[in-house]
Amino acid sequence: MQTHGAPVAAAAAQFLGAAVITLPLGALLGNLSLAAISDAAPELAVLGIFSTGAAFGMQTIAQRFTSASHAAVIVSAESVFGAVGAAIFLGERLSPTGAAGAAVIFGSITLLSLTTDKISKPAVAD
Template sequence: MSRLRANLILMLAAMIWGSAFVAQQVGTGTLGTISFTGARFLLGGLVVLPFASMQFRRVHANEHRFVPNDWYLMILIGLTLGTAAMLQQHGILRTTVTNAGFLTALYVPMVPLIGLVLLRRRVHWVVWPASVGCFIGTYIMSGAADVELRIGDFWVIGSTLFWAAHVLMVGHAASRTRAPLVVATTQFLVCGVFGLTLGAIVEYPQLHDFTSALFGIGYVGVFSVGMAFTLQVVGQRYTQAADAAIILSSETVFAACAGYLFLGERLSLFQMSGAVLILVGIMAVELVPLTGIGRPRPLQ
């Protein structure tokens, strides 16, 4: 798969995520944060499981023989994903969708920074201004001066560390195993079991709590988890983690478009300039490296 096609797949994932923020806020019913997260990821895992099973048999026989370390890595990714999603979901219920969308974008500059400091991975120079530009663009789209920190925002901020780690690990695992559907499904099932087990201990959910959240679990589980997270894993096999983080930040733009189409929400000219800044950052990451200027050199 070409890098361009992989990045288009990542943008499609961002489009689906952008439409899911509202469902995550209004579709939980009386179900607790942890149980809701576990239920939606378990559903997403079951949706993708038949396709992952076929891919596992093919790859294991012909391309990459799975070893215990592969499964340990995918389990760790699932636990990281679960922690990020639970922290974000807990925060979303205690703040605005606008604030949550903006603060989640903090992971965009974190990805290349963590990659450089901890993994010693150099990236193309354009990634740094593009990361900052996407973060500023998200801030502008969120209303800039109207964004006031609430208690839920600190939970969302905490989730960004785990989102950044997740983006880095997913790309590595997809390339290592050559089986992105297996990586996606394993992380979903681990996250689902983790969330439902922890939720049963902490939240004591009843059957009526799950039935009250059926719409949210169904929509987010099938589309945001089963489709979008799987697309993320597939796309990240063929593109760098830092590039992926920038492209995935376009979910803010798509969230605004969904609000315009379905909720009648409008952006000011100032907020539209933020969307333009995000799109410019994405185009820069896609096009500037093609010029061959400023290719990164490995660290010694």
């Protein structure tokens, strides 16, 4: 388990990299304009700061204190919990295809969690 590094800097670098790649693409291929950004500025700020920045930052910081396999399970389950949360708190409906996908993801995570506990690790010679 690695408990050092700069998780906030890593998260900031990922956000900056994503912005550098996606903003020009949005301007060229989408309906991105300064007027649209200005109109949606409050919503974009809340989304960027809380839903993305704070949540991703906390996740990045917390992953330093767990194993890589546990972090992979947490990240894999994120979409399932997002869909369940949207259904519970926003009243959204999951399509049959989405429900099947969530079931496959959740089943895979469960199966992986159960089988990795039974796999013995080879002895390491000193």
